[in-house]
Amino acid sequence: MSISPALDTAGASPRAHRASPEPPASRPAGRTGRAAVGLAPAGLALALGLWGIRRENSMWRDESTTYQVAHRGVADIWHLLGQADVVHGLYYLLMHGVFALWDGGLVALRLPSVLAMAAAAAGVGLLGQRLAGTRAGLAAGLVFPLFPVVQRYAQEGRSYALVCAVVVWATHLLLSAVARPRKRTWTGYAVVAALACLLHEFAILAVAAHGVALYRARVPAALGWAWGQAAAAAGFVLAPLVIVSQQQVALVGWISPPGTSQLLGFGVPALAGVLCARAPGPARGPIALGDLALPLLILPPAVLIAVSYLHPLYVDRYVIYVYVGLALLVGARLERLLRTSPAPRTAAAALAVVAAAALLPYSAQLRTPQSRIDDTMAAARAVRELSRPGDGVLFMPARRREPIMSSPGDFRGLEELALAERPVPSGTLHGIELPAPRIRIRMLTARRIVTVNDSPGQPLDDTPQENVKRGVLKKYFQRCAVRDVTGMRIVLYGRPGSC
Structure with a gap:
């Protein structure tokens, strides 16, 4: 059976034909060595993910949102997505299934992210093997789970680790489709890329980075056209999500234009990647490691940062898959140095010791409640300790209702003075509050009120509801007790003589 000339031309590139013989140090190992390239990084990522997974029984506000939304019924989740958080809709449905199978609290909340990051680490190792050899792949795979940002989001009850894993395996399918073009491989790439985009819409920037990689590798036009069709298919699937999410854009109104810290967070890894890519090794296929890794590292955050000066959208966790590119570049560079x-x-052992010593303090801090901006569980415990049955409770502002949603038992016996409609029936994240005059009337019937507040120094919401809460407390109540927890302040107020 003969191979058609067009297919033969599409399956290779001039660069592939000119590839130099692989140096002895990078020659493929045996079956055990190849397995270790995936298993060793996965094992390291799994160990780091399980280390302190409960984070001292703490949960921050975004994880609290995942927890309470995933515990709603499917119809209730669907109702919510029409009004808020549609960008996380597929993830919420996935976590609903997880909790339906096993309602394991904080462990069940974070375990999918741990497993996803382990799968991503294995995929990084195997990518490095395909692009630069077994040792380079092993080095890249072991470097990836050590990055502090990877360790952080491996233990987050959010979608980012899953997006990262799906992007990694979409990249594998891209390499397979370029090396041996077949319709089913390109279809698989389109499906997996679309899945990544449905988990978070900014994964489309990874697909764009794949296109830049093909351009840098100077692949034949037929392969570029095939990628374009696959990318268009993923974009078509993503389009309804983008349309709805644009109607919910107010939910990301808290994002500020990129500042110095955000620019450094992008620039330092990008510079490190460029320096690592300055001495490229021999290509092992149609796409060289640098041609793939540099666009994946640089393009997604660069695009988001540029857009954010007009419409702020850049948050580093939205594109943590860029560290896949950095790990590949660092791994290949380490292999050449070693x-x-x-x-x-001896050099490898010394590097491992130095890396462990440098990362251990920060890694340990990541597994404490103080590593996140707040702790809804600690806030709920403080409310329970300061209050007694019959007290009123207020959330100031109303979006600080996460503690009662993630730990309702700690609020048992308390009366919500401002709530008009609860989150589930209203199809909202935090419920709907009463008009300001009604809140005032209900507050004046209470003898004691416990409030859940932002930490001191945060801007105050200038709404009629929030203004009346502050005004009534100041005029008719006195402060009885204050309890500060990570990212929140709990205050008990009482009428004179009621503290």
Whole structure:
């Protein structure tokens, strides 16, 4: 059976034909070595993810949202998505299934992210093997789970680790489709890329980075056209999500234009990646490692940062898959350095010790409640300790209702003075509050009120409801007790003589 000329031309590139022989240090290992390239990084990522997974029984506000939304019924989740958080809709449905199978609290909330990041680490190792050899792949795979940002989101009850894993395996399908073009492989790539985009819409920037990689590799036009069709299919699937999410854009109104810290957070890894790519190794296929890794590292955050000066959207966790590109570049560079070392095993051991010593303090801090901006569980415990049955409770502002939604038992016996309609029947994240005059009337019937507030120094919401809460407390109540927890302040107020 003959292969058609068009298919043969599409399956290779001039660069692939000119690829240099692989140096002895990078020659493929046996079956055990190839398995280790995926298993060792996955094992390291899994160990780091399980270490302190409960984070001292703490939960921050975004995880609290995941927890309470995932515990709603499917129809209730669907109702919510029409009004808020549609960008996380597929993830909420997935977590609903997780909790339906096993309602394991904080462990069940975070375990999918741990497993996803382990799958991503395995995929990074295997990507490095395909692009630069076994040792480079092993180094990349082991570097990836050590990045602090990867460790952080491996233990987050949010979608970002899953997006990262799906992007990694979409990249594998891209390499397979370029190396051996077949309709089913390109279809698989389109399906997996679309899945990544449905988990978070900014994964489309990884698909764009794949296109830049093909351009840099100078692949034949037939392959570029095939990628374009797959990318268009993923974009078509994503389009309804983008349309609805644009109607909910007020939910990301808290994002500010990029500042110095955001620019450094992008620039330092990008510069490190460029420096690592300056001494490229021999290409092992149609796409060289640098051609793939640099666009994946640089393009997504660069695009978001540029857009954010007009419409702020850049948050580093939205594109954490860029660290896949950095890990590939660092891994390949480490392999080349160790290969030229007179004692490579000693040098590798020394590097491991230095990395562990440098990362251990920050890694330990990541597994404490103070590593996140707030702790809804600690706030709920403080409310329980300061209040007694019959007291009123207020959330100031109303969006600070996360503690009661993630730990309702700690609020048992308290009366919500401002709530008109609860989150589930209203199809909202935090419920709907009464008009300001009604809130005032209900507050004046209470003898004691416990309030859940932002931490001091945060801007105050200038709404009629929030203004009346502050006004009544100041005029008719006195402060009885204050309890500060991570990111929140709990205050008990009482009528004179009621503290």
